[in-house]
Amino acid sequence: MISVVILGAGNVATHLYKAFQASKDVTVKQWYNRSLKTIETYKNKVETTDDLSKLVEADVYILAVNDDAIAELSSLLPFENKFVVHTSGSVSPYDIDKKNRRGVFYPLQTFSKAAPIDFSEVPLCLETLRRTDYALLKKLGASISDHAKRVNSDQRASLHLAAVFVNNFTNQIYRVAQEITESQGAEFDMLKPLILETAKKVHHMSPYRAQTGPAKRNDKKTIKKHLKALDNEHHEAIYKLLTDSIKKTHGR
Amino acid sequence: MISVVILGAGNVATHLYKAFQASKDVTVKQWYNRSLKTIETYKNKVETTDDLSKLVEADVYILAVNDDAIAELSSLLPFENKFVVHTSGSVSPYDIDKKNRRGVFYPLQTFSKAAPIDFSEVPLCLETLRRTDYALLKKLGASISDHAKRVNSDQRASLHLAAVFVNNFTNQIYRVAQEITESQGAEFDMLKPLILETAKKVHHMSPYRAQTGPAKRNDKKTIKKHLKALDNEHHEAIYKLLTDSIKKTHGR
Incomplete structure (x- = not known):
């Protein structure tokens, strides 16, 4: 049984808490947050605290807080030589105060408060500064995910950056598509099966092979027609840039 | 029972043929293609022909050919006052020769030769120039899809254009993400659950509400870090434009 203490109460902290609670190999010994109010609904299920000096003994301390808060919170921990990891995609493990053993436990997924998530499908990027800590972190990762892997900081940063593309930028493309359809009184809903199929397609073939459409064919007539139909400068700029990219x- | 003749042998024609064959309300009376070779594997299941003068009687003639071929093929049809539809997202029904009754039967999905598709989930955009033809087209659409709807030409053009965004442009975003991860030896595979979750998320909330990330928060520090990490001018241009868009x- 691996014992953990969770620090923080955002979406990642909450989803991690739930995933660990559901695992037979992990026990959440304590949940710390600056404000107890945020986690008070859990106080009958787990020990909660807002006092760093009351942190209990555990195998792993998980700092699931904002990127900017990691360094400071880690420096305030009232112990040494314990195993402390953060959950950030872009922060170095060296940002954690060096009085403790350091690592990274980064779940590569988008979390929202409302939607439940199947953690077994969430890729986990694991890194430890001491080689001897890795086995424990791997065991912790494997207890909740089928995709827990060693990923170094450069790789993790590239995944975090690429995640902005496939999540935020793709979502903005969906938004533009909604603006285009609704400007003509058409239903954005009719695009949803295509949105899903496009996402599924790259699960079994590369984006390169999956590509179709006027830009790939260099179908100048259709491209010209589309550019004429776009009456929004901003949509036009996106159309041009991504067409050139393809x-x-x-x-x- | 609705009888149809399919003209053309591309992906749309082939998937339509299979969907109609599986429906108890439709019979494919004949399949025409310029070259018989392409459809010869089906010759024991359906009458095939490469001779327009041999076209048989049917309730609906479906021109599932390239956009550029619709006008000419329709003018070569050796009959008048029959019901002829094309399957294009961007071509006007007026492009069909006016000697016949005209309409549109546009399936809004990406089709590939290999992958089977559940046609009941495919949105169908229906349009007829004569009001009295609509009931038949609606019945034909409903025989294979749960999402057959009347969509006028302006709406259809906007859906077709928006489809380029959510399909081709999103797919190119995936491609860029792959280039970013692989440049650091990270696995593109680790992004797949996020890709799927992002696509699923807009099925139950708007892209506006689904948005997260540094651009939405106007997190200048992270944006600067990302731009510095992108060593490809082209990736940088996409990052900047979509960040501004968000x-x-x-x-x-």
């Missing part, structure tokens, strides 16, 4: 990728 | 949408 042409470049496919050697047009 | 900021604009969310009033930053």
Whole structure:
């Protein structure tokens, strides 16, 4: 049984708490947050505290807090030589105060308060500064996810950056598509099966092979028609840039 | 029972043929293609022909051919006053020769030769020039899809254009994400659950509400870090444009 203490109460902290609670190999010994109010609904299920001096003994301390808060919170921990990890995609493990053994436990997924998540499908990027700490972190990761892997800081940063593309940028593309359809009184809903199929397609073939459409074919007539139909400068700029990008990728 | 003749042998034609064959309300009386070779594997299941003068009687003739071929093929049809529809997202029903009754039967999905598709989930955009033809087209659509709807030409053009965004452009975003991860030896595979979750999220909330990340928060520090990490001018241009787009949408 691995014992953990969770620090923080955002979406990542909450989903991690639930995943650990559901695992037979992990016990959450304590949940710390600056404000007890945020986690008070859990106080009958787990020991909660807002006092760092009352932190209990555990195998792993998980700092699931904002990137900017990691360094300071880690320096305030009232113990040494324990195993402390953060959950950030872009922060170095060296940002954690060096009085403790340090690592990273980064779940690569988008979390919202409302939606439940199947943690077994969430990729976990694991890193430890001491080689001897890795086995424990791997065991902790494997207790909740089927995709817990060693990922170094450069790789993790590239995944975190790429995640902005496939999550935030893709979502903005969906938003633009909604603006385009609704400007003509068409239903954005009709695009949803295509949105899902496009996402599924790259699970079994590369984005390169999955590509279709006027830009890939360099179908100038259709591209011209589309640019004429776009009456929003901003949508037009996105159309042009991504069309050029596809042409470049496919050697047009 | 509705009888149809399919003309053309591309992905749309082939998937339509299979969907109609599986429906108890439709019979495919004949399949025409310029070259018989392409459809010869089906010759024991359906009458095939490469001779327009041999086209048989049917309730609906479906021109599932390239956009550019619709007008000409329709003018070569050796009959008048029959019901002829095309399957294009961007072509007007007026492009079909006026000697016949005209309409549109546009399936809004991406089709590939290999992957089977559940047609009941495919949105169908229906349009007829004569009001009296609509009931038949609606019945034909409903025989294979749960999402067959009347969509006028302007709406259809906007859906077709928006489809380029959510399909081709999103797919190119995936491609860029793959280039970013692989440049650091990280696995693109680790992004797949996030790709799927992002697509699923807009099925139950708007893209506006689903948005998260540094651009939405106007987190200048992270944005600067990301731009520094992107060593490809082209990736940088996409990052900047979509970050600005998100900021604009969310009033930053």
